[in-house]
Amino acid sequence: xxxxxxxxxxxxxxDILTLFPGMFEGPFGDSIIKRAREAGIISIHIHNIxxxxxxxxxxxxxxxxxxxxxxxxxxxxxxxxxEHVLADVLPEEEAPPIILLTPQGRLFTQQVAMELAQRRRLxxxxxxxxxxxxxxxxxxxxDEISIGDYVLSGGEIPAMVxxxxxxxxLPGALGYAMAxxxxxxxxxxxxxPQYTRPAEFRGWRVPDVLxxxxxxxxxxxxxxxSLRRTLERRPDLLASATLTxxxxxxxxxxGYRGPFSDDxxxx
Numbered sequence: 001x002x003x004x005x006x007x008x009x010x011x012x013x014x015d016i017l018t019l020f021p022g023m024f025e026g027p028f029g030d031s032i033i034k035r036a037r038e039a040g041i042i043s044i045h046i047h048n049i050x051x052x053x054x055x056x057x058x059x060x061x062x063x064x065x066x067x068x069x070x071x072x073x074x075x076x077x078x079x080x081x082x083e084h085v086l087a088d089v090l091p092e093e094e095a096p097p098i099i100l101l102t103p104q105g106r107l108f109t110q111q112v113a114m115e116l117a118q119r120r121r122l123x124x125x126x127x128x129x130x131x132x133x134x135x136x137x138x139x140x141x142x143d144e145i146s147i148g149d150y151v152l153s154g155g156e157i158p159a160m161v162x163x164x165x166x167x168x169x170l171p172g173a174l175g176y177a178m179a180x181x182x183x184x185x186x187x188x189x190x191x192x193p194q195y196t197r198p199a200e201f202r203g204w205r206v207p208d209v210l211x212x213x214x215x216x217x218x219x220x221x222x223x224x225x226s227l228r229r230t231l232e233r234r235p236d237l238l239a240s241a242t243l244t245x246x247x248x249x250x251x252x253x254x255g256y257r258g259p260f261s262d263d264x265x266x267x
Contacts, residue, residue, distance in 0.1 A: 004044060006045065012041070012120060012121065013044075013045065015121070016045070017126060018046065018047070024156070032167060033163065033164060035173075041173050053074075061129055068130075071129040071130060073128055073129060073131065074133060075133040078133075082098060096120070097142050098123045098140060099125065099145055101126055102144050103151060107147075108146065108161065113168075116162070117170060126156045128153075129154075147161050189227065190234055192229055207221070223247070227250055238251065238256065238260070
């Protein structure tokens, strides 16, 4: 019933319900996701909703009651697929979130990714067409997530985004343990500029502080560059970021006058 299915229950498990299982084979077969699967950090199970349609044509959508354009995904195959997927959940186990990927869901952020990374298992339902029958929302799913205020053809790409963002946060998924904490948005700020060899390229030199070997000064420079870049590109993030008094003084020197979040200040 699936075209991509990892063995084992040791790591975090993703169950993805979709009408287009072939879409996932490429994205999940390379890079960090591939290594995490091979290491047993995660397992990914793709389930074809069409397999759970009971008619001979495996119909999973129908015209909306009341008229209107487009088609609506039928409730029966989705319910049957979820119930099959969760049949192995023991009574004493915590029921995993059943998440519908939909433009109407809550916005997916780094904080939401961190929240989901605390779970042992996620069930992701990929919506299609004009959406799903409302009874799926009311009586089956426990959460709804959107990756942004725009319209895609379905929930498959959003599901890939969720799997990638959550996997990066799991212990052992990245070669550098601190990497998830230093990414843009991880601490409420954008990441500052990065450089590598050569130290000079076409007359453009790497900032001297990065070549100094002074780890404290490097850390201070990076923090300030992160603050500067956030102010220039996403000043809205500063209102809720965790900032020290030194951070606030540096931002003030750049002309920023707030607001700051009183709840997240670190004196």
